[in-house]
Amino acid sequence: MTRPGGRSARVRDAVHDAVVELLAAGEIDAAIPKIAERAGVNPTSIYRRWGSRDHLLLDAAVTRLRATSPIPDTGSLHGDLLGWAEGVERAMRDRRGQILLRALVATMAPDQEPVEYLKARGDDLQAALDKAAARGEPVPTVDEVLDFVLAPLYLRVLFRRPVEPGTAARLVGRLLTALPADPAPPAGRGG
Amino acid sequence: MTRPGGRSARVRDAVHDAVVELLAAGEIDAAIPKIAERAGVNPTSIYRRWGSRDHLLLDAAVTRLRATSPIPDTGSLHGDLLGWAEGVERAMRDRRGQILLRALVATMAPDQEPVEYLKARGDDLQAALDKAAARGEPVPTVDEVLDFVLAPLYLRVLFRRPVEPGTAARLVGRLLTALPADPAPPAGRGG
DNA sequence: TCCTTAAAGCCATCTTGATTGCTTTAAAGC
DNA sequence: GCTTTAAAGCAATCAAGATGGCTTTAAGGA
Numbered sequence: 376m377t378r379p380g381g382r383s384a385r386v387r388d389a390v391h392d393a394v395v396e397l398l399a400a401g402e403i404d405a406a407i408p409k410i411a412e413r414a415g416v417n418p419t420s421i422y423r424r425w426g427s428r429d430h431l432l433l434d435a436a437v438t439r440l441r442a443t444s445p446i447p448d449t450g451s452l453h454g455d456l457l458g459w460a461e462g463v464e465r466a467m468r469d470r471r472g473q474i475l476l477r478a479l480v481a482t483m484a485p486d487q488e489p490v491e492y493l494k495a496r497g498d499d500l501q502a503a504l505d506k507a508a509a510r511g512e513p514v515p516t517v518d519e520v521l522d523f524v525l526a527p528l529y530l531r532v533l534f535r536r537p538v539e540p541g542t543a544a545r546l547v548g549r550l551l552t553a554l555p556a557d558p559a560p561p562a563g564r565g566g
Numbered sequence: 567m568t569r570p571g572g573r574s575a576r577v578r579d580a581v582h583d584a585v586v587e588l589l590a591a592g593e594i595d596a597a598i599p600k601i602a603e604r605a606g607v608n609p610t611s612i613y614r615r616w617g618s619r620d621h622l623l624l625d626a627a628v629t630r631l632r633a634t635s636p637i638p639d640t641g642s643l644h645g646d647l648l649g650w651a652e653g654v655e656r657a658m659r660d661r662r663g664q665i666l667l668r669a670l671v672a673t674m675a676p677d678q679e680p681v682e683y684l685k686a687r688g689d690d691l692q693a694a695l696d697k698a699a700a701r702g703e704p705v706p707t708v709d710e711v712l713d714f715v716l717a718p719l720y721l722r723v724l725f726r727r728p729v730e731p732g733t734a735a736r737l738v739g740r741l742l743t744a745l746p747a748d749p750a751p752p753a754g755r756g757g
Numbered sequence: 758t759c760c761t762t763a764a765a766g767c768c769a770t771c772t773t774g775a776t777t778g779c780t781t782t783a784a785a786g787c
Numbered sequence: 788g789c790t791t792t793a794a795a796g797c798a799a800t801c802a803a804g805a806t807g808g809c810t811t812t813a814a815g816g817a
Contacts, residue, residue: 381784383794403675404620406774417796422775424794429595473676480724481672484594485664493725522737526721527713533671533724534684536712546713553744572814574764597804608766613805615764 389414390421394435398474407431429482436479437492443472446499452507452514453551459503460524460543468540473532480533497521513554523550580605581612585626589665598622620673627670628683634663637690643698643705644742650694651715651734659731664723671724688712704745714741 393414397405407428411418425431444462449455466472483490497517504514515523524546531538584605588596598619602609616622635653640646657663674681688708695705706714715737722729 382782383784386795401675401677408774418774419776419797420795470676477671477674477676480668483668483724483726484592485661485668485726486592487726489726521721521727522718523714526717529724530712530717530720533674533720535674535676535678535680549744553740573812574814577765599804609804610767610806611765 386414386416386420387424389416390431391435391438394432394478395439395471395474398478399471429484432478433482433490436475436482437490440466440472440475440479441492446503448503448506452503452510452512453547455503455507456520456524456547456551457544459500460528460547463525463528464538464540464543467528467532467538476529476532515550515554519550577605577607577611578615580607581622582626582629585623585669586630586662586665589669590662620675623669624673624681627666627673628681631657631663631666631670632683637694639694639697643694643701643703644738646694646698647711647715647738647742648735650691651719651738654716654719655729655731655734658719658723658729667720667723706741706745710741 390410393410393416397410397413402409405413407421408418410428410431411421421431425434443466444459446455447458449458467476479490500517500520504517504520508514524543527546528538528542530536531542581601584601584607588601588604593600596604598612599609601619601622602612612622616625634657635650637646638649640649658667670681691708691711695708695711699705715734718737719729719733721727722733
């Protein structure tokens with residue numbers, strides 16, 4: 376993106392908006408011409424910039440999801456994870472967040488180039504765990520956090536089960552209270 | 567399906583096969599004419615029977631996934647859950663199983679009619695838990711099984727993380743050992 | 758074995774999405 | 788403010804998928 380300001384940014388945002396709006400409105404397989412029309416943009420611009428509908432959807436999902444649920448620095452692991460997980464829960468209770476998650480998963484074909492955003496999020500999580508470990512707190516692995524906090528939240532949305540308020544807090548609580556008594560489960564895996 | 571035998575069944579299987587093969591081969595957005603060609607079937611037949619590509623994909627995914635990972639009756643909850651979860655793990659370590667899961671999730675748009683198969687699976691799970699409870703074993707809720715066994719397995723696949731051998735056993739073990747000490751987590755929810 | 762009739766096949770048509778060359782606009786640098 | 792040049796807009800073309808009427812096939816019942 377050699378020229379990120381002004382019109383380019385405007386078009387990109389308009390197109391991302393159009394994608395989210397159309398998906399949220401149930402136009403699940405709205406094609407590029409329709410998206411372009413909704414965005415008030417010429418279809419050619421989309422073809423030239425994103426190439427395919429899937430690339431566009433992935434880009435929109437990653438861009439918009441990135442804005443939600445940062446990992447805070449509260450001074451305790453519980454606080455950090457809770458803040459993050461509650462952000463995820465909030466996104467997952469929101470229709471647009473649900474739509475974006477589904478779009479992300481749907482367009483992440485196997486054998487594709489890895490999604491940088493996901494790796495970055497994993498690194499952020501690892502950093503929070505490292506800080507906690509340095510403070511002497513008992514810490515889970517990144518995999519455990521993903522398995523027992525993120526996975527349940529995401530799966531609820533993907534399988535259209537309700538995400539009750541307080542789910543994030545319950546999951547984080549369960550993860551951390553299970554820790555001290557059983558610092559490393561039988562089959563150990565490095566985070 | 568008023569006439570399920572013979573040619574209809576043959577066409578249906580051929581089309582399902584074609585879908586799985588094409589998806590597995592990376593032809594992620596193969597359209598109906600291509601699927602028809604691969605199946606050796608006329609495109610019109612597919613349009614008439616399934617109506618849209620999404621309906622076809624959903625049908626193929628549900629039909630094929632239904633065949634995997636039944637819940638056995640081993641006489642103990644641990645055995646039942648382990649047998650089931652290992653079936654899921656096996657499917658998730660298989661390329662075709664991964665493909666089908668992704669297709670299932672991708673085509674399950676929100677505000678859609680519920681997928682009977684998923685509800686049936688939930689009922690099966692509940693039945694296994696009921697039997698265990700009748701035997702006097704401590705039992706988790708269905709939600710807990712989904713959260714801490716199924717969700718981690720599925721999310722690994724959807725986010726393209728590896729499913730290590732033994733993951734199912736580890737998850738089931740963790741779920742059940744956490745039970746007796748803490749029969750009901752803070753925020754109780756009826757399964 | 759012969760009917761009946763879903764369901765599949767075939768073909769013509771229609772619609773829609775994708776692609777490309779060229780022009781116009783408007784950021785960014787001087 | 789002028790110049791440069793990505794990036795957007797426009798229009799024509801091309802390719803492909805979707806659809807519907809009609810014919811043919813073959814499963815299932817009498």
